[in-house]
Amino acid sequence: MLNYNVNQPFPHHPTSHHVVVHPVDPYVVETLKSVIGKYVVLETTRGRIDGCVVDCKPDHVILDVYGKKFFVRISEIVWIMPN
Template identity: 65%
Template structure:
């Protein structure tokens, strides 16, 4: 007899993936090039933006593909391009 403990073979158990680990949903808004170009042509000028949350006015200081930065009396506002309904230069 050997001094090794006897190994019992367990049947292989298949584990089901955890159902609570759902894949994350990522929302991607397409770039609205016309709105971005319009805002870029107004950098340094005051505009009024109608957004889905209301109206805001200010000087356009920066424009990115997904947002515009307005300066309203030395306060910066970052407005998502996807939320803009219309633009009116002042």
């Protein structure tokens, strides 16, 4: 019988495998890269934001909104509308 004490780390088995999860949506990244330098409207889980796409990375997009830079997580984007 296994005995686990409170506040003790969970025992790791020598054959355990680590799984790394990368929340990347390649189609959204590809779409955002295709509109770099263009004005877009993004609907996010927190609301709508519009501006010029400055750059796109696998996990976030950078928008220029009236001279201010906004870093938006791609996982938070619901839809994209190029203008």
